Amino acid sequence: MSSAAALRARGIGRVFTSAGGVVHACNAVDFDLFPAELVVVRGPSGAGKTTLLNLLAGLDTPTAGEVWIGDRKITDMAENMAVEMRRSLIGYVFQSFGLLPMLSATENVEVPLRLLRVNPSERTVRVAEMLARVGLSEHAEQRPAELSGGQQQRVGIARALVNRPRVLFADEPTGQLDSASASTIMNLIGTLVRADGISAVIATHDPLLVARADRVFDIHDGRLSEHRRGGRHAVQ
Template identity: 60%
Template sequence: MTTLRAEAVTRVYEGRGEAVTAVADVSLDVAPGELVVVTGRSGAGKTTLLNVLGGLDRPTAGRVLLGDDDLSSLDDDALAAVRRDRVGYVFQSFGLIPVLSAAENVEVPLRLQRVPAEERDARVAEALELVGLAGHAAQRPYELSGGQQQRVGIARALAARPSVLLADEPTGQLDSGTAATVMGLITELVHAKGVGAVVTTHDANLVKRADRVVELHDGRVTRISAPAPTGR
């Protein structure tokens, strides 16, 4: 079974009379409960690939399938609905709304989905419990550490119960110890919840937690492999 599939995806940007190929002919399958880590130097195309996989950007060529739906064939409204209901995003910059509490930040996607209030409250509480922040629901982002803020971001992504989780350098602003904790949490939740996940990272230590590793160079996949067993 495949949750997410990229078929010969290419993304070309036009600018100042010159075409730049950010992603070139990338094919990739992600299964439920599988953690795929994408590595590569800055400028390798990791973020562009993630944006195309999540429907934040459209491929120039090829297609992306989420379940049976071809994202390339959807109009803007349908694509927005897919992003809202079926894809969870975790950002390097946390992406929290400063004036909202942790619980209110987690609740945002559920309000967009028009989930009834009683169910919203239950799902927010469940998500914060999952990431170990049940006791911090009322705190605002500035009252939380970087690691705690990122865990709120993970809770927000999971509260909507997506089939796919996409995380772009989710530990990039964290120290090594906190980064290991956050990545361990992502790994545990992906496997426990059966969510297909794609995570970009520069951190070789985090690569060891993956089920599969995709290496990008100049927008092309140069290798797909499993990490060494000693890293699991």
């Protein structure tokens, strides 16, 4: 494995069995993600985008194949080690925001730092900085129900980045937003990823983020292929 890759997957597959038969949601995928690279994965509903992101992020276990983040192979980690790895190296932005309804914006963003046992004074500083970066300092004490959809997703982005992850995953981050809010979120993700040098894999159809991407992949029936348009890196 090349040490240049921030994330690498080889031959990963995920098979689901149901009454309707066997579904190959992810099929023999090879994938490299490089430092400070923004990659978009696009495809129709049911094509395997979410399954792929979950496998790469260690949220699901592949039926076949292997995934590394840096030089750490995550597909055969003990569960307690995998949990610590996800907390420290990965950020995840969900389409449905995934905020805890009884917590304020500040408290939601603080959750990953509490799980990492960051000391309270540092937590306070880092949370305030992230809320400022996503333009929500004035809404820090509001709960999700008091925020618009776009504001809730900005809280989700702040939460995903507050632990300073190596890799960011975002699954249709504008899927529940109006066009104006979606534009704001797309620009925000692109700007923050570039500024922090984070490697990012984003499932989206949004043309604004597709235009920002270093590389674009299409997924159909669980198979991944690169959309050739040039870019900083070639598929290995």
